[in-house]
Amino acid sequence: MNRRTLLAATGGLVALAGPARAQWKPERPMRLVVPFAPGGAADTVGRLLAEPLGAALGQPVTVENRPGGGTTIGAVNVARAAPDGLTLLYATPNVQILNPHLMRNLAYDPQADFTPVIAVLRAPKLLVVRPDFPARDVAGLIAHGKAKPEGLTYASAGVASSGHLAAAMFGQMAGLEMLHIPFRGTAPATQDVMAGRVDFMMDNIATLLPLVRDGRMRALGVSTAEPAVAAPELPPIGRTLPGFHDASFNYILAPGRTPPEIIGRLNAVLNTILDSPPLTSRFAILGIEKLGGTPDALAAMVREEHARWGPVIERGGIRIQ
Structure with missing residues (x-):
C-alpha cells in the first residue's frame, strides 16, 4: 500500500467528513491506537481516517503506534482505556479473530474488552508464482502439488501472518502436502x-499486483469470492476450489462498555468519511474494498470469521508463543 498516495487524499476527506447527527462531542483530544509500527498499511489508513474524524468531531485525533506482541500490546492499551470515546483501536483480524486461536493466554478478553464501531476495509489476496512456473492456473497448481512427492512449498511474511493462514487454508482444502517457509516480511x-x-505465496493485492503487472510474478487467482475490482481478469480461487474465500479486513474498536450514543456518533462520522469520493477512489486504485456499516454488522462479521479460522489454525498446528 502506497503511504504517500493514500495520504494525498486527506485534504479532501477533511472537507467531506461533515457533521454527524448524534450529539456526543469529545471534550479532549482523541487517540487512535495502531498496533503496528509507523509506515505500514494499517498505520497509513489509520492516519487517513484520523484527520477527517478529528475535523468532524472538533478535537484532534492522534495516531499512536503501539506495535508488538501480534497486536496484543496495542489491544491491551485500548482495552484498559476509559470507555469515553477518546481512545479507539485500528484493529486487524489478529485482535479478536486470530489471536484467541493462536495464543494460549491472552492479556485481554477479545469480546468483553471491546465495543465494535465500524468495519473499514477488505483487501483481497493474490495467489502468485514465478513467471515460468509450470502451473498456469489454480487447477494446475493443485495438480502439480499432488504430482510432487515432496509437495509444494509456500512463502509468507511470517508465522500466522494473513498470507500464511490463507495459504494453509488453500492447502487443507485442496488436500495438498505443503511446507511453509516463513520470512521476516513480505519483501x-x-x-x-x-x-x-x-513455489508460491499469497498476500494482499496492493503488494503483489504491481509485481504481476511488471511481469515479475504470475497471478493464478484472487482470494475473494468475486473478482477483484483492481484485477477483474483474475478468476477467484473458489471457482476451482469451491468454498475458498479470504480477504483481510480492518475495523475500528472502542473499549468495552463505551456508551451507545458515543458509538453511534463515531459510526455515523466514519461512515461519512468512508463514503467520500477521495477515499473510495484511492481504495479502488489499490484494489481495496471499503466496508462501513453498523456496529452490529461488524460484530457479526467478527463472530463468523472467528468460527471459520479456528479449524484452519487447529488443523495446521499454528501457534504463536
Whole structure:
C-alpha cells in the first residue's frame, strides 16, 4: 500500500467528513491506537481516517503506534482505556479473530474488552508464482502439488501472518502436502518466490499486483469470492476450489462498555468519511474494498470469521508463543 498516495487524499476527506447527527462531542483530544509500527498499511489508513474524524468531531485525533506482541500490546492499551470515546483501536483480524486461536493466554478478553464501531476495509489476496512456473492456473497448481512427492512449498511474511493462514487454508482444502517457509516480511518472501526457491505465496493485492503487472510474478487467482475490482481478469480461487474465500479486513474498536450514543456518533462520522469520493477512489486504485456499516454488522462479521479460522489454525498446528 502506497503511504504517500493514500495520504494525498486527506485534504479532501477533511472537507467531506461533515457533521454527524448524534450529539456526543469529545471534550479532549482523541487517540487512535495502531498496533503496528509507523509506515505500514494499517498505520497509513489509520492516519487517513484520523484527520477527517478529528475535523468532524472538533478535537484532534492522534495516531499512536503501539506495535508488538501480534497486536496484543496495542489491544491491551485500548482495552484498559476509559470507555469515553477518546481512545479507539485500528484493529486487524489478529485482535479478536486470530489471536484467541493462536495464543494460549491472552492479556485481554477479545469480546468483553471491546465495543465494535465500524468495519473499514477488505483487501483481497493474490495467489502468485514465478513467471515460468509450470502451473498456469489454480487447477494446475493443485495438480502439480499432488504430482510432487515432496509437495509444494509456500512463502509468507511470517508465522500466522494473513498470507500464511490463507495459504494453509488453500492447502487443507485442496488436500495438498505443503511446507511453509516463513520470512521476516513480505519483501524477502516475494524475492524467494520470484527466484524459484519457493513455489508460491499469497498476500494482499496492493503488494503483489504491481509485481504481476511488471511481469515479475504470475497471478493464478484472487482470494475473494468475486473478482477483484483492481484485477477483474483474475478468476477467484473458489471457482476451482469451491468454498475458498479470504480477504483481510480492518475495523475500528472502542473499549468495552463505551456508551451507545458515543458509538453511534463515531459510526455515523466514519461512515461519512468512508463514503467520500477521495477515499473510495484511492481504495479502488489499490484494489481495496471499503466496508462501513453498523456496529452490529461488524460484530457479526467478527463472530463468523472467528468460527471459520479456528479449524484452519487447529488443523495446521499454528501457534504463536
